[in-house]
Amino acid sequence: MIKSNTYEKICHQIAHSIKKLVNDSEFSVLGLATGSTPIGIYEQLRKMDVDFKKTLTYNLDEYVGLDESHPQSYKYFMNEHLFKHRKFHSNHFPDEKLFPYYDSMIDNSDGIDIQILGIGTNGHIAFNEPGTPRDSKTHIVDLTENTIKDNSRFFDSIDEVPTQARTMGIDTIMRSKEIYLIARGKHKKEILEEAIYGNITPEIPASFLQEHRNLKVYYSD
Ligand code: F6R
Secondary structure (H helix, E strand, O other), X not given: OEEEOXXXXXXXXXXXXXXXXXXXXXXXXXXXXXXXXXXHHHHHHHHOOOOOOOEEEEEOEEEOOOOOOOOOOHHHXXXXXXXXXXXXXXXXXXXXXXXXXXXXXXXXXXXXXXXXXXXOOXXXXXXXXXXXXXXXXXXXXXXXXXXXXXXXXXXXXXXXOOOEEEEOOHHHHHOOXXXXXXXXXXXXHHHHHHHHXXXXXXXXXXXXXXXXXXXXXEEEO
């Protein structure tokens, strides 16, 4: 079921769930997303009195070919929005060095407790583009024209958008214990409804989430 609310309320609610998990657990593992959608959650977390020193994070994806000092790299993004404000046990990205071991590392951390997800206008989750199989693990993808165009808003020109990324696979994401999927903006409404109420198909990677036993879906205009 899709719950509609204001963006502020959705972010507040999710940040509170994260706070509760972290406070109630000896050790916790978060799966984090970048892009415009989760910014409000990180803003809330920065304001909260939570100690993340026993929390590990695994980001969903990272561009291929962007140095971490590039303002559009996802490491840079996470640093700006959260990691430079709050000290965590450790923060991981599927970069060149870690990506072959990413799924084993997550398993060895006892899995992701809470995974935050946005959705692409083509139905992608992380950078699992249409056609990605259900059993995919962390891998390198060629970004679709649609994603390159969508993400060009963050760059000076479309030619600067990387054409490849490293991403958790669908299976990696589905193994998370709890998933929060958030779509913000009227341009995401139709694809969100198709993903959540339509047929389960690799053509809409987010539709696989219907099979997750602990999924919460939020929409705001
Ligand atoms: C980002 C990610 C992507 C975004 C999606 C929506 O780490 O994995 O799947 O969540 O492209 O992006 P925004 O939130 O910018 O609309």
